[in-house]
Amino acid sequence: MGGYELHQKLRTKAVRQLKKKDYAGAIESLHGGAVELLKEGEQGSGCDLGVYMIDVYGQAELPSDETSRGRILEIVKAAKPDFWRKKVIDAAIKWSAKVTSAPAGDGHLRLALGEALVASGEFYAAEGHLLAASAPPPGNASLASQHFDASAPTKFASSQLTWLYAHAETESQAKGESRDQATIARSASGRWALRGLLPLLVARAFTGSRAFLIAYVKELVTKHPKLLLPTQPNPKAFSPVGGTTTVQSDPLQLYMTANADLNFAQMTLALVGQAVSVKKSGQRVGDQLRNAWGGLIQQYQREGPALEADEFVGDTINGISTLYFDVRSNQPQGNFMQDMLGALMGGGPQGGSQPAPVIVKQPPAPKGVQRPDTEESAGDGGEELDLD
Known part of the structure:
Protein backbone atom coordinates (compact mmCIF):
# COMPACT_ATOMS: atom_id res chain seq x y z
CA MET A 1 0.00 0.00 0.00
CA SER A 101 -1.74 25.94 32.03
CA ALA A 102 1.94 26.72 31.33
CA PRO A 103 1.72 29.46 28.65
CA ALA A 104 4.88 28.34 26.85
CA GLY A 105 3.97 24.69 27.07
CA ASP A 106 4.93 21.89 29.41
CA GLY A 107 8.54 22.41 30.49
CA HIS A 108 9.21 18.67 30.39
CA LEU A 109 8.08 18.56 26.76
CA ARG A 110 10.14 21.62 25.82
CA LEU A 111 13.21 20.11 27.48
CA ALA A 112 12.73 16.79 25.69
CA LEU A 113 12.29 18.54 22.33
CA GLY A 114 15.40 20.60 22.95
CA GLU A 115 17.49 17.57 23.87
CA ALA A 116 16.27 15.69 20.79
CA LEU A 117 17.28 18.56 18.52
CA VAL A 118 20.67 18.92 20.23
CA ALA A 119 21.30 15.21 19.63
CA SER A 120 20.82 15.78 15.89
CA GLY A 121 23.06 18.85 15.89
CA GLU A 122 20.22 21.38 15.44
CA PHE A 123 21.47 23.74 18.12
CA TYR A 124 19.68 26.91 17.11
CA ALA A 125 16.36 25.07 16.82
CA ALA A 126 16.96 23.50 20.24
CA GLU A 127 17.83 26.77 21.96
CA GLY A 128 14.30 28.19 21.98
CA HIS A 129 12.93 25.03 23.61
CA LEU A 130 15.68 24.95 26.23
CA LEU A 131 15.11 28.60 27.07
CA ALA A 132 11.39 27.93 27.59
CA ALA A 133 12.14 24.80 29.64
CA SER A 134 14.42 26.84 31.91
CA ALA A 135 11.90 29.63 32.56
CA PRO A 136 8.80 28.53 34.49
CA PRO A 137 6.27 31.37 34.89
CA PRO A 138 7.30 33.43 37.95
CA GLY A 139 5.11 33.40 41.02
CA ASN A 140 3.61 29.94 40.42
CA ALA A 141 5.61 27.41 42.44
CA SER A 142 3.04 24.65 41.96
CA LEU A 143 3.16 24.94 38.17
CA ALA A 144 6.96 25.01 38.23
CA SER A 145 7.24 21.90 40.40
CA GLN A 146 4.72 19.88 38.38
CA HIS A 147 5.58 20.80 34.83
CA PHE A 148 9.20 21.95 34.81
CA ASP A 149 12.43 20.04 35.38
CA ALA A 150 14.84 21.75 37.77
CA SER A 151 17.75 20.29 35.80
CA ALA A 152 16.75 22.11 32.59
CA PRO A 153 19.05 25.15 33.06
CA THR A 154 22.07 22.90 33.64
CA LYS A 155 21.25 20.85 30.56
CA PHE A 156 20.77 24.09 28.64
CA ALA A 157 24.26 25.18 29.70
CA SER A 158 25.80 21.94 28.41
CA SER A 159 23.91 22.35 25.14
CA GLN A 160 25.20 25.89 24.65
CA LEU A 161 28.76 24.72 25.21
CA THR A 162 28.33 21.87 22.75
CA TRP A 163 27.04 24.40 20.22
CA LEU A 164 29.93 26.76 21.00
CA TYR A 165 32.50 24.02 20.35
CA ALA A 166 30.78 22.96 17.13
CA HIS A 167 30.80 26.58 15.97
CA ALA A 168 34.49 26.94 16.89
CA GLU A 169 35.37 23.81 14.94
CA THR A 170 33.57 25.09 11.85
CA GLU A 171 35.18 28.52 12.12
CA SER A 172 38.66 27.07 12.56
CA GLN A 173 38.32 25.33 9.20
CA ALA A 174 37.21 28.47 7.35
CA LYS A 175 39.44 29.77 4.59
CA GLY A 176 41.95 32.29 5.88
CA GLU A 177 41.32 31.50 9.57
CA SER A 178 44.59 31.19 11.51
CA ARG A 179 43.19 30.59 15.00
CA ASP A 180 42.73 27.08 16.31
CA GLN A 181 39.45 25.69 17.62
CA ALA A 182 40.27 26.24 21.30
CA THR A 183 41.19 29.89 20.76
CA ILE A 184 37.97 30.57 18.87
CA ALA A 185 35.92 28.84 21.57
CA ARG A 186 37.50 30.95 24.31
CA SER A 187 36.92 34.13 22.31
CA ALA A 188 33.23 33.38 21.62
CA SER A 189 32.38 31.76 24.96
CA GLY A 190 30.93 34.93 26.48
CA ARG A 191 28.55 35.46 23.56
CA TRP A 192 27.07 32.00 23.99
CA ALA A 193 26.73 32.57 27.74
CA LEU A 194 24.82 35.80 27.17
CA ARG A 195 22.46 34.04 24.74
CA GLY A 196 21.20 31.96 27.64
CA LEU A 197 21.55 34.33 30.58
CA LEU A 198 20.04 37.56 29.30
CA PRO A 199 16.73 36.20 27.91
CA LEU A 200 16.18 34.27 31.15
CA LEU A 201 16.75 37.39 33.23
CA VAL A 202 14.35 39.43 31.11
CA ALA A 203 11.79 36.64 31.62
CA ARG A 204 12.26 37.03 35.41
CA ALA A 205 13.56 33.45 35.58
CA PHE A 206 16.29 34.36 38.06
CA THR A 207 16.66 30.87 39.55
CA GLY A 208 17.03 29.36 36.09
CA SER A 209 19.46 32.05 34.95
CA ARG A 210 21.65 31.51 38.00
CA ALA A 211 21.72 27.73 37.55
CA PHE A 212 22.46 28.15 33.85
CA LEU A 213 25.41 30.50 34.22
CA ILE A 214 26.99 28.68 37.16
CA ALA A 215 26.95 25.41 35.22
CA TYR A 216 28.11 27.07 32.00
CA VAL A 217 31.10 28.89 33.49
CA LYS A 218 32.22 25.99 35.67
CA GLU A 219 32.21 23.52 32.77
CA LEU A 220 33.84 26.06 30.46
CA VAL A 221 36.80 26.99 32.67
CA THR A 222 37.38 23.34 33.54
CA LYS A 223 37.90 22.60 29.84
CA HIS A 224 39.61 25.92 29.07
CA PRO A 225 41.70 26.91 32.12
CA LYS A 226 43.59 29.42 29.92
CA LEU A 227 40.54 31.65 30.22
CA LEU A 228 41.31 32.34 33.88
CA LEU A 229 43.38 35.37 34.83
CA PRO A 230 46.37 34.77 37.16
CA THR A 231 44.74 36.40 40.17
CA GLN A 232 44.14 34.93 43.61
CA PRO A 233 41.67 33.81 44.64
CA ASN A 234 40.00 32.84 41.41
CA PRO A 235 37.10 32.33 41.66
CA LYS A 236 36.15 34.67 44.45
CA ALA A 237 32.83 35.23 46.18
CA PHE A 238 30.82 38.25 45.07
CA SER A 239 30.90 41.06 47.62
CA PRO A 240 27.57 42.90 47.83
CA VAL A 241 27.59 46.53 46.78
CA GLY A 242 27.59 48.81 49.83
CA GLY A 243 28.52 45.96 52.14
CA THR A 244 24.89 44.94 52.66
CA THR A 245 23.94 41.38 53.55
CA THR A 246 20.80 41.21 51.40
CA VAL A 247 22.16 38.48 49.14
CA GLN A 248 21.73 34.73 48.94
CA SER A 249 23.26 32.56 51.64
CA ASP A 250 25.16 30.83 48.83
CA PRO A 251 27.15 33.72 47.28
CA LEU A 252 27.93 33.66 43.58
CA GLN A 253 31.50 32.65 42.79
CA LEU A 254 32.99 34.98 40.18
CA TYR A 255 35.64 33.66 37.81
CA MET A 256 38.00 36.39 36.62
CA THR A 257 38.58 35.63 32.94
CA ALA A 258 40.17 37.12 29.86
CA ASN A 259 36.76 37.30 28.17
CA ALA A 260 34.94 40.63 28.67
CA ASP A 261 31.54 39.19 27.68
CA LEU A 262 31.89 36.36 30.19
CA ASN A 263 32.93 38.73 32.98
CA PHE A 264 29.97 40.99 32.19
CA ALA A 265 27.59 38.01 32.31
CA GLN A 266 28.81 37.03 35.76
CA MET A 267 28.69 40.55 37.19
CA THR A 268 25.24 41.08 35.70
CA LEU A 269 23.96 37.97 37.45
CA ALA A 270 25.62 39.05 40.71
CA LEU A 271 24.13 42.57 40.71
CA VAL A 272 20.71 41.33 39.62
CA GLY A 273 20.85 38.77 42.43
CA GLN A 274 21.49 41.52 44.94
CA ALA A 275 18.64 43.60 43.49
CA VAL A 276 16.29 40.62 43.75
CA SER A 277 17.26 40.07 47.40
CA VAL A 278 16.79 43.76 48.20
CA LYS A 279 13.30 43.74 46.73
CA LYS A 280 12.37 40.50 48.48
CA SER A 281 13.27 42.14 51.77
CA GLY A 282 10.69 44.83 51.06
CA GLN A 283 13.23 47.55 50.27
CA ARG A 284 13.84 49.58 47.14
CA VAL A 285 16.99 49.40 45.07
CA GLY A 286 19.29 52.14 46.32
CA ASP A 287 21.52 54.52 44.42
CA GLN A 288 24.70 52.57 45.24
CA LEU A 289 23.45 49.40 43.60
CA ARG A 290 21.90 51.27 40.70
CA ASN A 291 25.13 53.20 40.11
CA ALA A 292 27.15 49.98 40.26
CA TRP A 293 24.95 48.60 37.48
CA GLY A 294 25.44 51.77 35.45
CA GLY A 295 29.19 51.60 35.96
CA LEU A 296 29.25 47.99 34.80
CA ILE A 297 27.42 48.92 31.62
CA GLN A 298 29.81 51.79 30.94
CA GLN A 299 32.78 49.46 31.34
CA TYR A 300 31.13 46.88 29.11
CA GLN A 301 30.54 49.47 26.40
CA ARG A 302 34.30 49.96 26.25
CA GLU A 303 35.30 46.31 26.43
CA GLY A 304 32.47 43.99 25.38
CA PRO A 305 32.54 42.72 21.78
CA ALA A 306 29.11 41.05 22.00
CA LEU A 307 27.43 44.41 22.59
CA GLU A 308 28.29 45.43 19.04
CA ALA A 309 28.15 41.98 17.44
CA ASP A 310 24.76 40.93 18.85
CA GLU A 311 22.01 43.55 18.86
CA PHE A 312 19.88 41.63 21.33
CA VAL A 313 22.46 42.23 24.08
CA GLY A 314 21.75 45.97 24.20
CA ASP A 315 18.00 45.38 24.05
CA THR A 316 18.06 43.01 27.00
CA ILE A 317 20.33 45.29 29.05
CA ASN A 318 17.64 47.94 28.73
CA GLY A 319 15.00 45.46 29.94
CA ILE A 320 17.13 44.30 32.88
CA SER A 321 17.67 47.92 33.92
CA THR A 322 13.91 48.39 34.12
CA LEU A 323 12.98 45.07 35.71
CA TYR A 324 15.62 44.85 38.41
CA PHE A 325 17.06 48.34 38.94
CA ASP A 326 13.85 50.39 38.51
CA VAL A 327 15.29 52.54 35.74
CA ARG A 328 12.60 54.10 33.56
CA SER A 329 14.48 55.66 30.68
CA ASN A 330 12.65 57.68 28.05
CA GLN A 331 11.66 56.08 24.77
CA PRO A 332 14.94 55.92 22.84
CA GLN A 333 15.23 58.31 19.93
CA GLY A 334 18.82 57.53 18.97
CA ASN A 335 21.37 55.71 21.06
CA PHE A 336 19.11 54.03 23.59
CA MET A 337 22.09 52.80 25.61
CA GLN A 338 23.21 56.36 26.19
CA ASP A 339 19.62 57.34 27.01
CA MET A 340 19.35 54.54 29.54
CA LEU A 341 22.75 55.34 31.06
CA GLY A 342 21.67 58.95 31.43
CA ALA A 343 18.66 57.78 33.41
CA LEU A 344 20.88 55.56 35.57
CA MET A 345 23.47 58.19 36.36
CA GLY A 346 20.88 60.87 36.86
CA GLY A 347 18.87 58.81 39.30
CA GLY A 348 16.29 58.10 36.62
CA PRO A 349 12.54 57.75 37.02
CA GLN A 350 12.07 54.75 39.27
CA GLY A 351 9.54 52.61 41.05
CA GLY A 352 5.78 52.65 40.86
CA SER A 353 5.11 50.87 37.57
CA GLN A 354 4.30 47.20 37.04
CA PRO A 355 6.90 44.78 35.64
CA ALA A 356 6.91 44.30 31.90
CA PRO A 357 5.15 41.19 30.51
CA VAL A 358 7.20 38.04 30.99
CA ILE A 359 8.53 36.94 27.63
CA VAL A 360 11.11 34.36 26.68
CA LYS A 361 12.56 35.61 23.42
CA GLN A 362 15.22 33.58 21.70
CA PRO A 363 18.00 35.77 20.32
CA PRO A 364 18.63 35.77 16.56
CA ALA A 365 21.20 33.29 15.33
CA PRO A 366 24.76 34.46 16.08
CA LYS A 367 26.58 36.17 13.26
CA GLY A 368 28.54 33.60 11.33
CA VAL A 369 26.08 30.83 12.25
CA GLN A 370 23.68 29.72 9.55
CA ARG A 371 20.09 29.84 10.70
CA PRO A 372 17.78 27.08 9.43
CA ASP A 373 14.99 28.58 7.32
CA THR A 374 12.37 25.98 8.14
CA GLU A 375 12.89 25.25 11.82
CA GLU A 376 11.20 26.23 15.04
CA SER A 377 12.48 29.80 15.24
CA ALA A 378 9.99 32.62 14.80
CA GLY A 379 11.33 35.11 12.28
CA ASP A 380 14.67 36.81 12.59
CA GLY A 381 14.10 37.50 16.27
CA GLY A 382 13.89 33.86 17.26
CA GLU A 383 11.13 32.34 19.31
CA GLU A 384 9.01 34.68 21.40
CA LEU A 385 6.78 33.16 24.05
CA ASP A 386 4.44 35.19 26.23
CA LEU A 387 4.65 33.82 29.75
CA ASP A 388 2.64 36.51 31.51
Missing part, protein backbone atom coordinates in the same frame (compact mmCIF):
# COMPACT_ATOMS: atom_id res chain seq x y z
CA GLY A 2 1.36 3.41 -0.99
CA GLY A 3 1.89 6.24 1.42
CA TYR A 4 -1.16 8.22 0.32
CA GLU A 5 -3.46 5.20 0.54
CA LEU A 6 -2.18 4.27 4.01
CA HIS A 7 -2.55 7.86 5.16
CA GLN A 8 -6.17 8.03 4.02
CA LYS A 9 -6.98 4.60 5.43
CA LEU A 10 -5.64 5.54 8.88
CA ARG A 11 -7.43 8.89 8.95
CA THR A 12 -10.70 7.15 8.08
CA LYS A 13 -10.08 4.50 10.73
CA ALA A 14 -9.36 7.17 13.35
CA VAL A 15 -12.59 9.01 12.48
CA ARG A 16 -14.59 5.83 13.04
CA GLN A 17 -12.83 5.17 16.35
CA LEU A 18 -13.51 8.71 17.53
CA LYS A 19 -17.21 8.36 16.74
CA LYS A 20 -17.17 5.50 19.24
CA LYS A 21 -15.17 7.62 21.74
CA ASP A 22 -12.34 5.12 21.35
CA TYR A 23 -9.66 7.70 21.96
CA ALA A 24 -6.99 5.17 22.93
CA GLY A 25 -7.56 3.20 19.75
CA ALA A 26 -7.45 6.32 17.56
CA ILE A 27 -4.23 7.48 19.21
CA GLU A 28 -2.64 4.08 18.68
CA SER A 29 -3.67 4.00 15.01
CA LEU A 30 -2.42 7.51 14.30
CA HIS A 31 0.83 7.16 16.23
CA GLY A 32 1.76 3.85 14.65
CA GLY A 33 0.82 5.07 11.19
CA ALA A 34 2.76 8.32 11.57
CA VAL A 35 5.94 6.52 12.57
CA GLU A 36 5.57 3.96 9.78
CA LEU A 37 5.01 6.61 7.12
CA LEU A 38 7.92 8.72 8.32
CA LYS A 39 10.25 5.73 8.20
CA GLU A 40 9.16 5.24 4.58
CA GLY A 41 10.02 8.86 3.80
CA GLU A 42 6.40 10.04 3.60
CA GLN A 43 7.10 13.28 5.49
CA GLY A 44 3.86 15.16 4.82
CA SER A 45 1.56 12.20 5.44
CA GLY A 46 3.41 11.07 8.55
CA CYS A 47 3.45 14.50 10.17
CA ASP A 48 -0.20 15.08 9.27
CA LEU A 49 -1.12 11.95 11.25
CA GLY A 50 1.07 13.21 14.09
CA VAL A 51 -0.83 16.49 14.22
CA TYR A 52 -4.11 14.58 14.11
CA MET A 53 -2.93 12.41 17.01
CA ILE A 54 -2.24 15.53 19.09
CA ASP A 55 -5.69 16.83 18.21
CA VAL A 56 -7.10 13.59 19.61
CA TYR A 57 -5.03 14.19 22.75
CA GLY A 58 -7.04 17.36 23.21
CA GLN A 59 -10.37 15.68 22.57
CA ALA A 60 -9.50 12.97 25.07
CA GLU A 61 -8.25 15.56 27.58
CA LEU A 62 -5.07 13.55 27.83
CA PRO A 63 -2.51 14.83 30.37
CA SER A 64 1.04 15.70 29.42
CA ASP A 65 2.93 12.77 30.90
CA GLU A 66 5.84 10.56 29.94
CA THR A 67 3.69 8.37 27.71
CA SER A 68 1.93 11.13 25.79
CA ARG A 69 5.16 13.07 25.36
CA GLY A 70 6.98 9.92 24.30
CA ARG A 71 4.72 9.40 21.28
CA ILE A 72 5.27 12.98 20.17
CA LEU A 73 9.04 12.68 20.52
CA GLU A 74 9.11 9.46 18.52
CA ILE A 75 7.35 11.23 15.67
CA VAL A 76 9.57 14.32 15.89
CA LYS A 77 12.74 12.21 15.87
CA ALA A 78 11.54 10.26 12.84
CA ALA A 79 10.65 13.41 10.89
CA LYS A 80 12.93 15.56 8.77
CA PRO A 81 13.62 19.16 9.83
CA ASP A 82 11.14 21.00 7.66
CA PHE A 83 7.83 22.85 8.03
CA TRP A 84 5.93 19.57 8.40
CA ARG A 85 7.87 18.72 11.54
CA LYS A 86 7.32 22.29 12.73
CA LYS A 87 3.57 21.70 12.47
CA VAL A 88 3.88 18.70 14.80
CA ILE A 89 6.03 20.61 17.30
CA ASP A 90 3.77 23.66 17.26
CA ALA A 91 0.70 21.50 17.80
CA ALA A 92 2.39 19.66 20.66
CA ILE A 93 3.37 22.88 22.44
CA LYS A 94 -0.11 24.33 22.02
CA TRP A 95 -1.73 21.18 23.41
CA SER A 96 0.66 20.97 26.35
CA ALA A 97 0.12 24.65 27.17
CA LYS A 98 -3.60 24.03 27.40
CA VAL A 99 -3.46 20.91 29.56
CA THR A 100 -0.78 22.22 31.95
